[in-house]
Amino acid sequence: MWKKKQKSNEDYYLASQWTLMGRKLKKHKLAKLSMLILLILYLGALFADFLAPYSLDEFDALYKNSAPSKIHWTHEGEFIGPHVYKLEKTIDRTDFSVKITEDTSEYYKINFFVHGSEYKILGLIPCDIHLFGVSQGSNGGSGAKIMLFGTDALGRDIFSRILLGSRISLTIPFASAIISFFLGVTIGSISGYFGGGVDIVIQRIIEVIGAVPQIPLWMALSAAIPPGISTVKMYFYITIILSFINWTGMARVVRGKFLSLKNEDYVMAARLSGVSTWKIIWKHLVPGFMSYLIVSITLGIPGSIVGETSMSYLGLGIKSPATSWGVLLQEASSVTDVASNPHKLIPIIFVTITVLAFNFLGDGIRDAADPYK
């Protein structure tokens, strides 16, 4: 018993900073839940082709602006499992209004592992199996579709597009946050550590970049990138360039911390023992305020996810048929859209959940990284 306790104490005292953080993080329920959600979302993005019943360029004019497919369980009073009905267009002869109704004469069972459009698993292995979908009707008919979250104005499945769009919405903001993190820490630490003329010049540059609004920068950059490259690539370029602008906030904070930390005894000791400047910065100073840095990364990612939606609203981001969550929300950009097709707001749920998950994860890490608690 006593030995066991001693062992656990030993573990505690010998544990590295990261191990301790990991342990505390495990106790933070909300952070754990957020991690799980993010894991699911990222796996969803990785296997989007398989999970999505339709590909990016499949559309069906019959299903324009249609509400989510109703999934039925019983057909003519008889239980036959989950199935959908085909939609049918009828024209009212009296006032020539078009009505879309379900054609209940024939049912289409929802099957798993059905053949659909071709894709490559992880970009390598060609395959055409999708997790679920509808194939043949009970009387051998075809043409029914399953639209879990309804369709957009061109009759494309929103569920598939959310999954396929998450590949962009979940990765490019991440890359941008990481790049601006490294730039911010590097430039901020140089500014704070060396001080003097270097500091003054860097601070003026930060002030200048921070003062110029983002929208002109976006517009100029997206117009200046040569035409002819794919929109995804263009968006990637813009994000990278923007992260070269976004580092300023981080740099200011890092500089402030360095100004106060560089005179600490342990830095002096390291310097006297001949440790290189680069190593002092990354090994001795940066870990001192790791909690803040991690939080600002986890807060920076949702910031750029939301930013992407605004840019798509202005028509500056990705353009169809390539898609992202922001592009999907463009469909909900007027009151009439929202009023007549509320299902077009579904992508917002994904944006919100992702942003919340990142924020709560950041919160959990902050609490875990706080060495005094």
Next chain:
Amino acid sequence: MEENAYKSESIPESAPKKTLPEAVGDFFKKDLVQYIIKRLLMFIPTLFLISVLVFFVIQLPPGDYVSAHIAALASEGEFVDADYAAQLRADYGLDLPVYEQYFKWVKDIIWTPTDSTYYRLYGSHHNWKYSFAYGRDVWDVVDDRLGLTILVTAIIMIFQYAVSLPIAVYASTHQYSVGDYVSSIIGFLGAAIPNFILAIVLMYLSYKWTGNANVGLFSQEMLQNGVHLYNFGDFLKRMIIPIIVIGTSGTCGIIRSVRAQMLDEVGRQYTLTARAKGVPERTIIMKYCFRAAINPTVSGLGGVLSSLFSGSTVTAMVLNMQIQGPVLFKALQAQDMYLAGAIVMVQAVLVVIGILFSDIALAFLDPRIRYSGGGR
């Protein structure tokens, strides 16, 4: 979330025993005037660099207003010959090299020319050159909406701080309580939902519940009679949706950073000492912890201003607000470069002034901060 750079340690020393007016008087006497003069002088290189960057960014897209204009005419089936285009470019000075255009632009900003081509062409003094799309002086167009833009931004900013600071203090003193979680989630939701979606949904709800979508900042009646005291209430009512939409997107950041800072401060030894000495909890929180915790928020003031200008553009387009954002967007689209440049410059100047104010406020919050050398 910026940390003030001049602070060496976050443990406040005991505050000097002075009444507030005395402290303010002292503060202004000592080095503030000198400091402000120094900073105002520093505006010159900063604004010069900003103007270069702005001009460069605006010139970055290929083509110019004339080519955009000709393309627009061509799409309507009108043919424009090359001579006419060249003539237009010469009239507007667009045929000059970029650096020459830049210097002419800066010259115009500094002093208004009376003998320019524009004067001869259009018979008016050109302030900051000519807006092609509007056919008016740039400053005329900017001035139209400048006052309202500043008013709206100021109202939203006051709302942001008035809402987020009390919530942050509450959340930090009641960590992991229900109130903490609820305020966190509401704050996060405000940041997570894109502005334009929130604006549309609120407009829809407002239409459903009150029968009025509250679009635009002015009613028909206000546009005819102007805003007076008796209809100012209506104006404020129309501000509700913009305030909620633009305001909530920023409150989250403020709540999070102040809460985190407060949590750090509450755990420090001086708090324990004060508590042991029997200082009332309220005084500890408000006078010591809050004062120290608000520091990064105050130094981030300039950044908040800049993000308000950018963030309000999309909202203003959705809600049809008569502020500068949409004008800037259209000017950039049409390559109406002098107008776009002027608006960006005005916003940048406001941001730089905001940074100056935030630095002054910082010194006031933390008496140890000395901007002039020595005296540490």
